Amino acid sequence: MTKSTRPPKKRMKDLTFLEKAYFVEIIKGLSLTFRTMFKPKYTMEYPEEKYIPSGSYRGRPVLVLEENGKGRCVACGLCSRVCPALAIEVQAAETDAEKERYPEKFEINMIRCIFCGFCEEVCPEEAIVMSKDYELAFTKREDALYGKDKLLVPISQLQDRIEFLRQYK
Secondary structure, three states: OOOOOOOOOOOOOOOOHHHHOOHHHHHHHHHHHHHHHOOOOOOOOOOOOOOOOOOOOOOOEEEEEOOOOOEOOOOOOHHHHHOOOOOEEEEEEEOOOOOOEEEEEEEEEOOOOOOOOHHHHHOOOOOEEEOOOOOOOOOOHHHHEEOHHHHEEEHHHHHHHHHHHHHHO
16 A cells, blocks of 8 residues: 655635634624614514515414415325324315315314425425414414314415415426
8 A cells, every 4th residue: 555645735714813812703792692683673563563574474384265266276295195293184075066176074173283385395286375464373273273264365365475385496
């Protein structure tokens, strides 16, 4: 075996004593803290003033209800398969309508939901989207199980989120 005769690699830049001691970085951090400390504060008076989220906000997942009164969901089950928290349960049923299938049971356990948005990303029909709802409080576990009755939301209320999804997909 022969040894390599290459010279050792040199660093792009050797650190000075001040850089090794992190004095410069500490001073930068403190200056950022002091600059932020003296800026004007913004406080929202929550119950009286409601926060209006933008289209990119991921609130509670809901099912899209078309103008004709029917949901978009075709019960493919992709949302329940991709959910990392196993919060979605879908049971399909057959129909004679154009879609051929619909969700007989569509249930989301909001206690388990982590609002990741994977269900929304995987849905081929744009049937499940993340709404702007952020006020979720439950007194009993049973109240956190959202069935189709609580999940179906008219498309007019979800239009800005659907536009956001179409823009960034």
